Amino acid sequence: MLEIDDIQHFLLTRTPALAARYEFLKFPDAGRGRAWLSTMREKVGSGKSVGEQRADARWVTVAFTWSGLRALGVDEASLATFPEEFKQGMAARAGVLGTTGANGPEHWAGGVTSPDLHAIAILFARDVPERERCRDEHQRFVGQCGVEVISSLDLEAIPPLEYAHEHFGYRDRLSQPVIEGTGVAPTPGSGPPIKAGEFFLGYPDESGETPALPRPEILTRNGSYLAYFRMQEHVGRFRDFLRANADTPEAQELLAAKLMGRWRSGAPLVLAPEKDDPALGADMQRNNDFDYGKMDPYGYACPVGSHVRRMNPRDTAENMQRRKVVRRGGTYGPHLPDDAPEDGKERGIAAFIGCANLTRQFEFAMNVWANDPRFSELGNERDPIIGTHDGSYDMTIPKRPIKKKISGLPAFTTVRGGAYFFLPGLKALEFLAAGGAARA
Amino acid sequence: MAQQDGSKPAAMAIPKEGYFKLEQGRFGPQFPRTPACHGFTVIVKVKPGREQAVRDYGKTIEEAVKGSPDVLKPLQLHYLRWVLFDVGSGLHFMYQGIFDTDFDKYIEDAIALFNQTGVTSVFTNLEGWPDDWKTNVPAVAKFFHDHQRPSFLEYGEYPYVTSSEIKKALKLKQKFSEMLDQMQ
Numbered sequence: 001m002l003e004i005d006d007i008q009h010f011l012l013t014r015t016p017a018l019a020a021r022y023e024f025l026k027f028p029d030a031g032r033g034r035a036w037l038s039t040m041r042e043k044v045g046s047g048k049s050v051g052e053q054r055a056d057a058r059w060v061t062v063a064f065t066w067s068g069l070r071a072l073g074v075d076e077a078s079l080a081t082f083p084e085e086f087k088q089g090m091a092a093r094a095g096v097l098g099t100t101g102a103n104g105p106e107h108w109a110g111g112v113t114s115p116d117l118h119a120i121a122i123l124f125a126r127d128v129p130e131r132e133r134c135r136d137e138h139q140r141f142v143g144q145c146g147v148e149v150i151s152s153l154d155l156e157a158i159p160p161l162e163y164a165h166e167h168f169g170y171r172d173r174l175s176q177p178v179i180e181g182t183g184v185a186p187t188p189g190s191g192p193p194i195k196a197g198e199f200f201l202g203y204p205d206e207s208g209e210t211p212a213l214p215r216p217e218i219l220t221r222n223g224s225y226l227a228y229f230r231m232q233e234h235v236g237r238f239r240d241f242l243r244a245n246a247d248t249p250e251a252q253e254l255l256a257a258k259l260m261g262r263w264r265s266g267a268p269l270v271l272a273p274e275k276d277d278p279a280l281g282a283d284m285q286r287n288n289d290f291d292y293g294k295m296d297p298y299g300y301a302c303p304v305g306s307h308v309r310r311m312n313p314r315d316t317a318e319n320m321q322r323r324k325v326v327r328r329g330g331t332y333g334p335h336l337p338d339d340a341p342e343d344g345k346e347r348g349i350a351a352f353i354g355c356a357n358l359t360r361q362f363e364f365a366m367n368v369w370a371n372d373p374r375f376s377e378l379g380n381e382r383d384p385i386i387g388t389h390d391g392s393y394d395m396t397i398p399k400r401p402i403k404k405k406i407s408g409l410p411a412f413t414t415v416r417g418g419a420y421f422f423l424p425g426l427k428a429l430e431f432l433a434a435g436g437a438a439r440a
Numbered sequence: 441m442a443q444q445d446g447s448k449p450a451a452m453a454i455p456k457e458g459y460f461k462l463e464q465g466r467f468g469p470q471f472p473r474t475p476a477c478h479g480f481t482v483i484v485k486v487k488p489g490r491e492q493a494v495r496d497y498g499k500t501i502e503e504a505v506k507g508s509p510d511v512l513k514p515l516q517l518h519y520l521r522w523v524l525f526d527v528g529s530g531l532h533f534m535y536q537g538i539f540d541t542d543f544d545k546y547i548e549d550a551i552a553l554f555n556q557t558g559v560t561s562v563f564t565n566l567e568g569w570p571d572d573w574k575t576n577v578p579a580v581a582k583f584f585h586d587h588q589r590p591s592f593l594e595y596g597e598y599p600y601v602t603s604s605e606i607k608k609a610l611k612l613k614q615k616f617s618e619m620l621d622q623m624q
Binding site for chain 2: 008083084085095096207209210211212318319324360363364367368372374378
């Protein structure tokens with residue numbers, strides 16, 4: 001039985017937020033950290049409270065780095081029981097993720113690679129004025145507690161606001177795993193619900209086993225891990241690339257779709273190989289109802305190396321139920337209108353990938369699906385959208401009679417930040433705030 | 441990487457560590473792809489009295505593949521060689537596999553498959569196999585790393601060719617023969 005009254009709402013519910021603010025925090029000492037958490041935890045909604053009543057606007061989420069747990073007083077013996085990748089932190093795992101070169105942690109913004117990064121407060125809000133209210137309130141509050149804000153990031157949905165999409169214009173939030181025990185029915189083609197242990201600690205996972213909890217159990221039961229990922233999108237470069245490689249606006253749209261595996265409307269290429277179908281893209285009952293193995297084995301519709309086919313190979317990969325993650329986040333930076341030239345401002349996506357095992361789920365996706373040049377025997381390709389690029393990789397678009405190969409794909413994105421956090425349950429927050437960890 | 445010429449034999453001498461440049465994978469160093477593809481040679485001491493149990497798994501795998509020829513497909517194997525030997529220090533089991541994926545990249549998939557086919561069970565007869573192997577992938581990965589003996593020379597008469605490319609070529613040959621038959 002999923003304890004949704006103890007699990008933070010973040011991975012269980014999708015709030016109708018159009019704005020957000022991320023605050024990266026340092027606790028100068030355990031006392032001030034606990035003082036901050038004592039009040040903050042009252043603002044954190046559970047899966048039950050936020051899920052049942054949309055009026056519950058406590059869309060606050062708090063999570064901690066390994067050094068943050070130490071700063072709050074968790075003892076060394078307990079800290080040692082956390083998984084190695086979480087202890088090391090994302091920056092130390094950059095080689096594993098493939099986020100090197102221009103994507104390397106030496107270039108990351110906002111002080112997120114510092115061991116002084118202890119916690120993050122994720123403030124989701126219905127709109128910008130509400131976000132500003134939350135931001136002011138939190139600012140006053142951290143001032144009172146003596147907690148330090150290392151950096152922060154404002155996020156806002158970009159126009160048109162009717163549907164979620166990112167700066168390149170692709171519709172987002174189409175494939176989300178359904179967690180067993182939440183009562184949500186998967187949309188057609190999305191596969192069966194996934195065991196809760198793939199996302200929350202203390203439950204059986206898809207192996208049928210319940211992995212051992214890091215200690216103490218009160219701290220880790222109903223918790224999850226979050227990989228924070230800030231990725232700049234080079235919109236001007238992306239549009240220039242489309243124009244340079246396709247003659248007509250229609251051909252440019254098709255090329256954009258081939259890179260992604262879906263049209264910008266969200267319509268999957270497998271179901272709409274020749275022409276966009278916006279109604280299909282918007283229809284959650286239809287827009288995931290396809291496979292690759294039977295419907296498009298050679299990638300004539302959806303290239304094997306396209307973003308969505310790499311990041312969710314569906315029936316063409318093994319043990320897919322063990323690789324799923326929950327994604328949360330949004331866009332930051334100003335919208336670049338279609339007819340505007342590149343303005344040099346930073347814009348992109350700042351997201352969280354939630355799971356029970358960073359190595360098996362998040363790191364695998366980055367190491368193999370995003371950045372392994374030999375993925376699916378492609379030979380010399382990386383994910384065209386989120387892979388690490390330096391102009392030396394290709395993109396193959398299968399086509400009869402002869403495939404089209406684009407050599408020297410530019411980097412459409414640059415990783416600008418990342419960190420690993422532990423997202424505790426509500427009782428765990430109480431335990432940390434009360435200094436229980438120090439007494440345990 | 442430039443396209444390799446699969447018809448030109450190639451050999452590669454490998455440093456003692458088993459790799460040229462240390463590249464960390466999710467569970468430890470990643471080993472290079474050689475003219476003989478990816479692969480490993482794992483040599484582990486057998487627990488006393490378990491020789492027959494280990495030998496019996498040969499039959500288990502034979503039956504599994506007979507019943508479902510694609511059962512080992514996810515491992516992208518070329519060959520498996522299982523050997524039992526004793527050179528004076530007790531009975532040892534050698535598991536040699538030649539395959540096309542970096543084992544570390546897909547280790548969870550490999551373990552899941554091992555569980556389904558009974559390959560994992562053969563390891564329970566070996567010394568050092570972690571008791572919590574079902575839930576502790578890092579411990580299993582460490583077991584393989586600890587007992588792997590990297591090659592110092594690998595050779596391929598048709599280097600860098602994947603098993604899927606070989607199967608495609610054989611299929612093409614068969615289809616071509618059929619086409620010629622139809623032309624008679």
